Amino acid sequence: MLQNRDMKETAKSIEQVVLELVRMIPKGRVTSYGAIAKAIGTPKSSRMVGWILGHSVEIGTYPAHRVVNRSGLLSGRHHFRPPERMEQLLTSEGVLVKDNKVVDFETLFWDPMQEV
DNA sequence: AGCTTGACTTTGA
DNA sequence: GTCAAAGCCAAGC
Numbered sequence: 793m794l795q796n797r798d799m800k801e802t803a804k805s806i807e808q809v810v811l812e813l814v815r816m817i818p819k820g821r822v823t824s825y826g827a828i829a830k831a832i833g834t835p836k837s838s839r840m841v842g843w844i845l846g847h848s849v850e851i852g853t854y855p856a857h858r859v860v861n862r863s864g865l866l867s868g869r870h871h872f873r874p875p876e877r878m879e880q881l882l883t884s885e886g887v888l889v890k891d892n893k894v895v896d897f898e899t900l901f902w903d904p905m906q907e908v
Numbered sequence: 909a910g911c912t913t914g915a916c917t918t919t920g921a
Numbered sequence: 922g923t924c925a926a927a928g929c930c931a932a933g934c
Contacts, residue, residue, distance in 0.1 A: 824916085824917090825915070825916055825917085826916065826917055826918095829916085829917090834929095837916090837929060837930045837931080838916040838917055838929080838930095839914060839915085839916050839917085839929070839930065839931085840916090840929085840930060841915080841916080842915030843914065843915075843930085843931065843932080844915095844931095845915060846914090846915060847931095847932080856915085859915075860915085861915075861916060861917090862916070862917060862918095866915090867915050867916080868915030869915085870915080871915055872915095
């Protein structure tokens with residue numbers, strides 16, 4: 793049936809969509825796991841976004857440092873090598889990081905659904 | 909098959 | 922505003 797085929801295609805591309813969204817995040821802007829999860833249609837599995845970033849492909853293929861948690865906290869910095877890399881990358885792009893948190897997070901926040 | 913863990917979010921106190 | 926608990930889905934053991 794066509795439904796089966798559609799579901800299959802949808803299911804297989806989840807991590808691909810996540811990576812694509814992360815890649816299209818503008819420089820100097822940040823977003824949250826929940827926003828990405830919502831954009832791909834699975835707002836409940838916001839954890840999966842982070843899980844995908846860590847286990848899908850190697851860090852460096854996409855700007856994962858632009859993805860932070862809802863509070864603007866760099867919760868995933870410990871998964872970078874070295875962990876300080878995330879903060880350093882953000883700072884290099886003009887995003888100020890203070891105490892592992894993004895300064896003016898709400899201002900720099902980039903919503904994939906709102907912009908696209 | 910079941911339990912624990914995790915780059916999270918939301919809700920209630 | 923912070924803190925604790927519940928919900929959520931997938932991977933690892």
